[in-house]
Amino acid sequence: MTQRITFETLQLTGFRAYLREQTISLSRGSKPLSLAVYAPNAKGKSSLVDAFEFYFSPDATLARLGIRAADRNAGRVALEHVDAQAKGISPTVRLSFRQGIERFGDSRTVTQAGTALPEAASRVMANCMIPFVIRGHQLRGFVEEQTPEKRYEEIIAWFGLQPLLTIQRNLRALRRFVKQKAESVSDRQERIRDLGRITSRTINDWDEISVSKWLNEEVLGKLDNTLTLAELSKRDRGYQELDKRKKAEEEDLGIATLQRLLTNIEAVYYGPPDGKGAPSGAILGFERAVTGFSDAVAEEAAERAKASQAMFSSVWTAANAILENEKIPIEACPVCDTQFSATPHGSRDAVQRTLRVKLSDLASYRKAETALGTQAQTLSLAHRVLMERLATLNSALEDAGYAHRTTSIKSYEDELITWKLGQPPPNSTAAVAEMKPLHAEVATEKKLIADRQGEHTYANALKTTDSVIELRADLRRIERTKEELSKLNIQLSQQSEAINKAIAEHIQKLIGELKGNINELYEEIQGDGTNAPPVRLELPGEEDTNQQRMQLLIDFADSRKGVVPTGYLSDSQIHALALSLRLAAIRIFNPKVPIIVLDDVVTSYDADHRKNIAAMLAKHFGEYQIVLATHDERFFALLQDHLPQTAWIFRRITDLKPDFGPTFHDHRTPDEAIQAKLDSGTSAANEIRQAEEEWLLDICRGFKTKVIIRSVERPYKYERSELALSLATFLKGANISPPHVPGIANPFLVSLQNGELENFGSHFSDNPAEAGSSGDEKTRWKEFTYFRDQFVCSQCGSKRFMRPEALTAPVCKKCQAGFRFPPPTVSPKTDVIRK
Amino acid sequence: MLMESIREVAAGDRPAPADVVAAIISSRLEAKETDVALLGVLSKRILTVSPTTTAVMEALADIERLASERAENQE
Numbered sequence: 001m002t003q004r005i006t007f008e009t010l011q012l013t014g015f016r017a018y019l020r021e022q023t024i025s026l027s028r029g030s031k032p033l034s035l036a037v038y039a040p041n042a043k044g045k046s047s048l049v050d051a052f053e054f055y056f057s058p059d060a061t062l063a064r065l066g067i068r069a070a071d072r073n074a075g076r077v078a079l080e081h082v083d084a085q086a087k088g089i090s091p092t093v094r095l096s097f098r099q100g101i102e103r104f105g106d107s108r109t110v111t112q113a114g115t116a117l118p119e120a121a122s123r124v125m126a127n128c129m130i131p132f133v134i135r136g137h138q139l140r141g142f143v144e145e146q147t148p149e150k151r152y153e154e155i156i157a158w159f160g161l162q163p164l165l166t167i168q169r170n171l172r173a174l175r176r177f178v179k180q181k182a183e184s185v186s187d188r189q190e191r192i193r194d195l196g197r198i199t200s201r202t203i204n205d206w207d208e209i210s211v212s213k214w215l216n217e218e219v220l221g222k223l224d225n226t227l228t229l230a231e232l233s234k235r236d237r238g239y240q241e242l243d244k245r246k247k248a249e250e251e252d253l254g255i256a257t258l259q260r261l262l263t264n265i266e267a268v269y270y271g272p273p274d275g276k277g278a279p280s281g282a283i284l285g286f287e288r289a290v291t292g293f294s295d296a297v298a299e300e301a302a303e304r305a306k307a308s309q310a311m312f313s314s315v316w317t318a319a320n321a322i323l324e325n326e327k328i329p330i331e332a333c334p335v336c337d338t339q340f341s342a343t344p345h346g347s348r349d350a351v352q353r354t355l356r357v358k359l360s361d362l363a364s365y366r367k368a369e370t371a372l373g374t375q376a377q378t379l380s381l382a383h384r385v386l387m388e389r390l391a392t393l394n395s396a397l398e399d400a401g402y403a404h405r406t407t408s409i410k411s412y413e414d415e416l417i418t419w420k421l422g423q424p425p426p427n428s429t430a431a432v433a434e435m436k437p438l439h440a441e442v443a444t445e446k447k448l449i450a451d452r453q454g455e456h457t458y459a460n461a462l463k464t465t466d467s468v469i470e471l472r473a474d475l476r477r478i479e480r481t482k483e484e485l486s487k488l489n490i491q492l493s494q495q496s497e498a499i500n501k502a503i504a505e506h507i508q509k510l511i512g513e514l515k516g517n518i519n520e521l522y523e524e525i526q527g528d529g530t531n532a533p534p535v536r537l538e539l540p541g542e543e544d545t546n547q548q549r550m551q552l553l554i555d556f557a558d559s560r561k562g563v564v565p566t567g568y569l570s571d572s573q574i575h576a577l578a579l580s581l582r583l584a585a586i587r588i589f590n591p592k593v594p595i596i597v598l599d600d601v602v603t604s605y606d607a608d609h610r611k612n613i614a615a616m617l618a619k620h621f622g623e624y625q626i627v628l629a630t631h632d633e634r635f636f637a638l639l640q641d642h643l644p645q646t647a648w649i650f651r652r653i654t655d656l657k658p659d660f661g662p663t664f665h666d667h668r669t670p671d672e673a674i675q676a677k678l679d680s681g682t683s684a685a686n687e688i689r690q691a692e693e694e695w696l697l698d699i700c701r702g703f704k705t706k707v708i709i710r711s712v713e714r715p716y717k718y719e720r721s722e723l724a725l726s727l728a729t730f731l732k733g734a735n736i737s738p739p740h741v742p743g744i745a746n747p748f749l750v751s752l753q754n755g756e757l758e759n760f761g762s763h764f765s766d767n768p769a770e771a772g773s774s775g776d777e778k779t780r781w782k783e784f785t786y787f788r789d790q791f792v793c794s795q796c797g798s799k800r801f802m803r804p805e806a807l808t809a810p811v812c813k814k815c816q817a818g819f820r821f822p823p824p825t826v827s828p829k830t831d832v833i834r835k
Numbered sequence: 836m837l838m839e840s841i842r843e844v845a846a847g848d849r850p851a852p853a854d855v856v857a858a859i860i861s862s863r864l865e866a867k868e869t870d871v872a873l874l875g876v877l878s879k880r881i882l883t884v885s886p887t888t889t890a891v892m893e894a895l896a897d898i899e900r901l902a903s904e905r906a907e908n909q910e
Binding site: 160162163164177477480481485488492495499 | 863877906
């Protein structure tokens with residue numbers, strides 16, 4: 001069974017709100033952990049979800065940004081932190097995953113041109129069908145905005161049944177086209193137009209009696225009123241009589257002789273007089289055959305040279321068979337019995353390769369030899385045909401009195417008689433030049449004779465009769481074909497319905513699973529169940545020609561069954577339905593990737609529904625790894641109440657620092673980073689201040705010190721002086737004296753309280769505008785760390801404290817020992833001793 | 836029951852589209868009223884998991900040819 005894929009870590013650098021690299025762990029050992037992140041608006045919470053969406057986006061962007069800045073899209077440019085370029089930071093998201101014992105991961109960098117989907121992302125996507133990033137603002141689309149056709153398409157994609165969707169689409173298109181063809185009258189209309197032309201607009205629609213009457217009276221009657229056709233058929237006696245009279249007419253007029261002459265000339269050579277179309281005739285056939293034979297001779301000669309050692313064919317074939325069988329352990333060449341190493345080729349493989357080349361050459365030669373034989377036969381036949389046609393032509397020309405104009409043709413014939421295979425063809429230019437004017441002359445004479453006869457000739461009458469008979473046959477064929485097409489159209493409709501029904505049954509079965517899941521989750525969110533109208537996903541009825549639609553309906557009340565949700569459900573109910581649908585689909589279709597990323601999905605819910613969602617996640621998605629971002633502090637608290645602390649990480653973003661990015665409540669500026677800056681001689685004033693604030697906030701939280709509630713403009717961030725004052729006040733109230741930092745005249749807490757750190761100059765000198773030196777910063781940092789390290793449990797060494805409500809003094813969070821400062825025995829070893 | 840079905844579906848027990856198509860063709864072949872020649876055209880051009888981009892027009896041409904052949908056979 002395939003192991004499930006889960007996240008291990010998410011790392012962001014220069015991406016959206018995150019300027020400096022931050023790594024968020026999503027596992028403990030091999031156990032995946034879920035993450036809930038709370039932050040007020042615009043603090044970088046959604047940037048986390050953005051990172052997931054970007055990482056798995058085929059277009060390397062976010063749906064709401066698009067690829068380029070246009071209309072309402074900001075484009076990929078908005079993916080990078082605004083200062084990333086200036087700071088020389090490459091905007092990157094890195095995700096690492098675990099599948100069983102295997103770990104894998106990749107980075108994806110933000111670029112204007114976009115980057116290919118990381119290999120790791122492709123691997124994850126190959127294992128899931130449903131997008132697992134769910135954003136509150138996009139959630140309602142499936143319920144509210146999607147057309148039944150789009151919804152059907154999406155659900156079909158979830159099931160991986162796109163080929164069936166294509167079949168349904170193609171069937172639908174085919175039915176439309178076949179129906180159009182079966183009902184089309186264009187072919188018939190075209191033939192009726194031909195009828196109008198034949199009858200000089202006398203008859204404008206097919207009526208066999210009228211057409212027969214017209215033919216007998218207006219065509220045949222003009223020649224002989226006793227000549228009539230009883231039926232429009234070539235089997236009719238009247239027709240056969242007409243054909244006879246036409247032939248007799250031609251003999252009388254000499255047209256038949258001229259036509260035979262023309263046919264004989266064209267059999268030898270015919271060049272269309274207007275230059276349109278290709279010349280034809282036996283001369284051209286013969287000359288082409290000569291060229292083909294010459295090419296085959298050259299080809300055969302070339303291949304023969306390559307295969308000059310063809311006599312070894314059978315030996316080579318046998319040897320090759322031995323060499324190709326790797327089980328036969330031979331050391332010497334089976335052809336010459338020389339050790340492989342001693343042959344010019346040097347090895348068994350090389351000998352085998354050489355044999356293959358030689359055998360291939362032999363095969364090519366045999367092919368060329370066969371082709372040469374074929375060409376020789378073709379040429380011989382072409383020569384014979386030309387000789388026969390020339391003899392017939394010369395005889396016909398003599399009979400017609402043109403013997404004096406056949407000198408070149410006869411010379412050409414003489415040369416052909418002595419021509420041998422392998423020789424170039426005799427020059428036909430003069431013979432062709434003689435035939436062309438002869439052909440034109442005979443054709444002109446024939447036309448003159450025909451024209452002299454006027455309109456009413458048996459030839460014209462037969463031609464008109466043939467056209468009418470052919471037209472009748474065409475109309476009958478068109479009619480019969482239409483009937484057959486209509487029958488096939490009915491069959492196609494029946495088969496399409498049966499096929500669509502079979503596909504629908506298959507899909508309906510799968511939808512049944514989805515529907516049950518949706519209702520289950522929807523009822524959980526709605527609470528007691530009575531508040532949750534049953535949801536239906538329905539395909540169209542069998543009689544509906546468009547089967548590719550999916551109706552999402554609810555049974556709102558007994559009198560309102562199967563109604564569209566948007567007309568009956570409240571805003572939050574629609575939201576709940578959409579969330580249930582998506583989660584149900586993930587639960588069914590992404591079994592190998594149990595991951596869900598949720599961004600602000602509780603916007604429109606009241607307190608009860610938020611509680612229900614937290615409970616639903618706990619009940620149904622305990623085995624899933626969920627990354628959830630919310631700006632709703634009450635929902636965050638509910639999640640902490642409902643979800644197991646062992647499987648979840650709960651983090652608050654407390655600040656968004658322009659030069660760093662979002663900071664979490666447990667964010668710590670590392671001592672090492674500050675020390676490295678100080679060692680390199682660069683200013684670490686900001687970092688020191690940050691570290692002091694972070695520590696103060698932690699210790700105040702543990703000690704449960706009191707602070708003044710801030711104004712609404714700055715409700716989330718306490719200044720360092722406020723925290724220092726709060727801590728100092730608490731310690732004083734609890735009769736705990738803070739330790740003195742050796743070398744400093746005033747207590748450290750008062751120093752913090754006075755906010756002296758920001759200005760190192762004023763901190764150490766009388767001039768408040770003076771800048772702090774690097775030495776000042778180092779001193780201050782040592783003083784602070786010395787002071788900070790006094791807050792340590794004297795029993796177990798832990799640095800985390802708490803104060804239960806009943807106690808006035810804090811205790812160690814780990815061993816519950818009462819807090820007290822250790823005696824000041826350790827010197828901070830300050831370099832600067834101030835008085 | 837529902838969870839069992841879900842587990843079945845999740846475990847990937849769903850027939851692939853090619854299996855569904857094969858079953859449909861087979862059942863149509865067994866149906867008495869089926870025009871086998873037409874089903875042949877559909878199987879070749881439409882009832883496939885990888886149809887060509889011109890499958891519909893090719894099937895239409897095949898069906899027209901079939902109608903034409905049947906019309907000629909009546910002569």
